[in-house]
Amino acid sequence: xxxxxxxxxxxxxxxxxxxxxxxxxxxxxxxxxxxxxxxxxxxxxxxxxxxxxxxxxxxxxxxxxxxxxxxxxxxxxxxxxxxxxxxxxxxxxxxxxxxxxxxxxxxxxxxxxxxxxxxxxxxxxxxxxxxxxxxxxxxxxxxxxxxxxxxxxxxxxxxxxxxxxxxxxxxxxxxxxxxxxxxxxxxxxxxxxxxxxxxxxxxxxxxxxxxxxxxxxxxxxxxxxxxxxxxxxxxxxxxxxxxxxxxxxxxxxxxxxxxxxxxxxxxxx
Amino acid sequence: xxxxxxxxxxxxxxxxxxxxxxxxxxxxxxxxxxxxxxxxxxxxxxxxxxxxxxxxxxxxxxxxxxxxxxxxxxxxxxxxxxxxxxxxxxxxxxxxxxxxxxxxxxxxxxxxxxxxxxxxxxxxxxxxxxxxxxxxxxxxxxxxxxxxxxxxxxxxxxxxxxxxxxxxxxxxxxxxxxxxxxxxxxxxxxxxxxxxxxxxxxxxxxxxxxxxxxxxxx
Amino acid sequence: xxxxxxxxxxxxxxxxxxxxxxxxxxxxxxxxxxxxxxxxxxxxxxxxxxxxxxxxxxxxxxxxxxxxxxxxxxxxxxxxxxxxxxxxxxxxxxxxxxxxxxxxxxxxxxxxxxxxxxxxxxxxxxxxxxxxxxxxxxxxxxxxxxxxxxxxxxxxxxxxxxxxxxxxxxxxxxxxxxxxxxxxxxxxxxxxxxxxxxxxxxxxxxxxxxxxxxxxxx
Numbered sequence: 001x002x003x004x005x006x007x008x009x010x011x012x013x014x015x016x017x018x019x020x021x022x023x024x025x026x027x028x029x030x031x032x033x034x035x036x037x038x039x040x041x042x043x044x045x046x047x048x049x050x051x052x053x054x055x056x057x058x059x060x061x062x063x064x065x066x067x068x069x070x071x072x073x074x075x076x077x078x079x080x081x082x083x084x085x086x087x088x089x090x091x092x093x094x095x096x097x098x099x100x101x102x103x104x105x106x107x108x109x110x111x112x113x114x115x116x117x118x119x120x121x122x123x124x125x126x127x128x129x130x131x132x133x134x135x136x137x138x139x140x141x142x143x144x145x146x147x148x149x150x151x152x153x154x155x156x157x158x159x160x161x162x163x164x165x166x167x168x169x170x171x172x173x174x175x176x177x178x179x180x181x182x183x184x185x186x187x188x189x190x191x192x193x194x195x196x197x198x199x200x201x202x203x204x205x206x207x208x209x210x211x212x213x214x215x216x217x218x219x220x221x222x223x224x225x226x227x228x229x230x231x232x233x234x235x236x237x238x239x240x241x242x243x244x245x246x247x248x249x250x251x252x253x254x255x256x257x258x259x260x261x262x263x264x265x266x267x268x269x
Numbered sequence: 270x271x272x273x274x275x276x277x278x279x280x281x282x283x284x285x286x287x288x289x290x291x292x293x294x295x296x297x298x299x300x301x302x303x304x305x306x307x308x309x310x311x312x313x314x315x316x317x318x319x320x321x322x323x324x325x326x327x328x329x330x331x332x333x334x335x336x337x338x339x340x341x342x343x344x345x346x347x348x349x350x351x352x353x354x355x356x357x358x359x360x361x362x363x364x365x366x367x368x369x370x371x372x373x374x375x376x377x378x379x380x381x382x383x384x385x386x387x388x389x390x391x392x393x394x395x396x397x398x399x400x401x402x403x404x405x406x407x408x409x410x411x412x413x414x415x416x417x418x419x420x421x422x423x424x425x426x427x428x429x430x431x432x433x434x435x436x437x438x439x440x441x442x443x444x445x446x447x448x449x450x451x452x453x454x455x456x457x458x459x460x461x462x463x464x465x466x467x468x469x470x471x472x473x474x475x476x477x478x479x480x481x482x483x484x485x486x487x
Numbered sequence: 488x489x490x491x492x493x494x495x496x497x498x499x500x501x502x503x504x505x506x507x508x509x510x511x512x513x514x515x516x517x518x519x520x521x522x523x524x525x526x527x528x529x530x531x532x533x534x535x536x537x538x539x540x541x542x543x544x545x546x547x548x549x550x551x552x553x554x555x556x557x558x559x560x561x562x563x564x565x566x567x568x569x570x571x572x573x574x575x576x577x578x579x580x581x582x583x584x585x586x587x588x589x590x591x592x593x594x595x596x597x598x599x600x601x602x603x604x605x606x607x608x609x610x611x612x613x614x615x616x617x618x619x620x621x622x623x624x625x626x627x628x629x630x631x632x633x634x635x636x637x638x639x640x641x642x643x644x645x646x647x648x649x650x651x652x653x654x655x656x657x658x659x660x661x662x663x664x665x666x667x668x669x670x671x672x673x674x675x676x677x678x679x680x681x682x683x684x685x686x687x688x689x690x691x692x693x694x695x696x697x698x699x700x701x702x703x704x705x
Binding site: 135136137138139140150151152153154155157159160161162163164165166167168169170172173176 | 518519521571579583587589591592593596600601603604615616617618631658659661667668669670672676
């Protein structure tokens with residue numbers, strides 16, 4: 001349990017420093033154990049009402065100090081309130097004559113179990129402290145060429161390590177091969193799309209609706225190439241766009257200009 | 270003890286003995302390995318018998334302790350390794366340009382304790398036992414290679430299972446996870462205080478409840 | 488020579504002398520260093536004087552020679568290091584070879600991860616993704632039975648397809664490669680945690696530091 005001091009607020013009477021020490025807890029069970037110990041009550045016979053009130057006071061204190069109260073603390077508070085309410089009810093006797101379980105039992109079981117692991121954690125903490133100053137030696141290498149190769153024991157590799165390695169390779173690949181327009185551009189030539197489009201509007205089948213132009217394309221990259229091709233044809237005045245009514249489909253048709261795209265240089269590189 | 274008084278200059282050695290050549294060989298092996306080497310490994314590499322290796326290890330261990338030496342034998346993770354002595358932590362770090370090793374937080378230690386005793390165990394099970402989400406502790410422990418994954422549990426959500434590693438044993442100086450205090454000892458150590466003073470409000474309560482370990486039935 | 492005869496049990500030392508604490512300190516430093524350390528660096532780390540370090544080195548050198556030990560002091564340009572004795576080369580190599588059996592390089596692990604997630608996959612595809620030829624990693628993984636071939640791909644050159652093995656699944660405790668973690672799983676573990684009370688009191692230093700070679704001495 002770590003303790004920290006709340007800094008004296010600005011404007012406070014410095015002659016009367018008022019350091020507040022708030023113990024910090026690893027979780028709601030840790031806080032409960034602390035309260036039980038502080039009250040010197042038996043874990044098997046927790047005065048739920050008292051503990052519930054003190055637990056609540058602690059959460060209020062945390063909020064007053066602007067410390068975030070984790071959801072788990074609130075959950076256990078609700079549990080305490082529930083147990084408290086159960087305690088005032090007379091307990092039924094089961095058909096076989098045994099009394100119904102004490103409403104505190106589940107909580108007590110959890111506290112006992114938690115306390116064991118907390119105890120082990122404290123033991124491990126002491127064991128660790130004795131060993132932090134020990135240094136082993138980097139293993140010798142069989143071959144000089146291996147000097148740089150860092151090796152890992154397979155038993156130490158977790159599934160998450162595998163995923164991280166895979167992601168690392170992917171990320172490296174992606175930064176070496178930026179996707180998007182550049183690839184689209186190389187894959188779909190705007191000039192080709194312009195030629196296709198020109199052939200279509202000159203085929204004599206009447207105006208081509210813009211919405212038809214985007215049908216059946218392989219993906220975004222091709223759509224971008226087609227769109228750029230349409231804009232380019234409009235700019236060159238080979239194709240004209242018109243709209244018969246507001247929000248109706250835009251129609252593309254040939255201007256009749258006899259323009260060939262021979263020697264046309266794509267400028268969207 | 271000791272039938273070896275042929276060297277009058279040396280203090281009487283009460284411990285086991287081994288030919289100096291065996292001790293030197295085992296020292297060379299441990300020195301080169303860096304990691305804890307098991308007796309089986311040392312036997313395989315040295316072509317000595319297991320008993321000879323054991324004897325050499327013991328002689329080496331005592332020799333390193335007796336003289337004011339810079340290294341000592343560390344028996345850990347089912348094997349032995351050489352480590353620099355604790356007291357030289359600061360100069361060693363200065364030479365290597367390393368910061369001090371950080372202690373694990375209590376949150377991580379609690380999480381690790383649960384994994385050590387209940388392995389393989391899932392994150393939801395750990396959260397249930399601790400009463401708090403333990404993802405950041407799991408991350409720390411995975412990063413430090415003190416735990417690793419052990420597949421998935423076949424329950425709803427197929428959560429990942431976690432277990433401790435050899436590095437866990439090395440970190441805490443354990444020979445085996447079995448060397449942790451047993452659950453029964455834990456009950457005695459950290460469990461319920463005997464309820465002698467307790468007024469039996471609910472006399473029908475079975476006493477065994479106190480020792481119960483399974484929280485999942487709650 | 489030797490003004491130190493206060494210990495009547497020890498043989499008279501004909502060489503230079505140094506306080507045992509200095510010798511132990513220098514031994515610890517050379518041990519942990521792994522590579523040659525210059526006298527200047529030893530001075531800096533130990534806060535002894537250059538003369539004291541020199542004396543300690545000499546005493547250590549003699550002590551290692553006199554006692555038929557497994558390691559010896561190797562004086563190299565401007566410094567010294569500890570090395571295992573040449574006569575133990577064969578067993579030392581044998582041990583390192585045995586220990587290397589369970590080890591994988593970062594390159595091999597990356598290759599393994601690509602095969603695990605993209606299987607079946609060809610060597611050219613792996614090379615394309617990694618940006619380097621991965622033939623030696625593939626050989627290592629095949630040797631360790633973590634991957635195997637899965638026929639040939641019907642493209643130019645009909646390259647072999649690779650997939651992970653049953654041993655791979657057993658090692659990672661999985662029933663099926665479909666159970667490999669997905670990016671969401673990693674996010675759940677490494678994402679922002681809701682529970683602020685859980686923040687690590689001692690933010691983690693990667694444990695690998697322990698084994699890390701001196702980075703400042705590249």
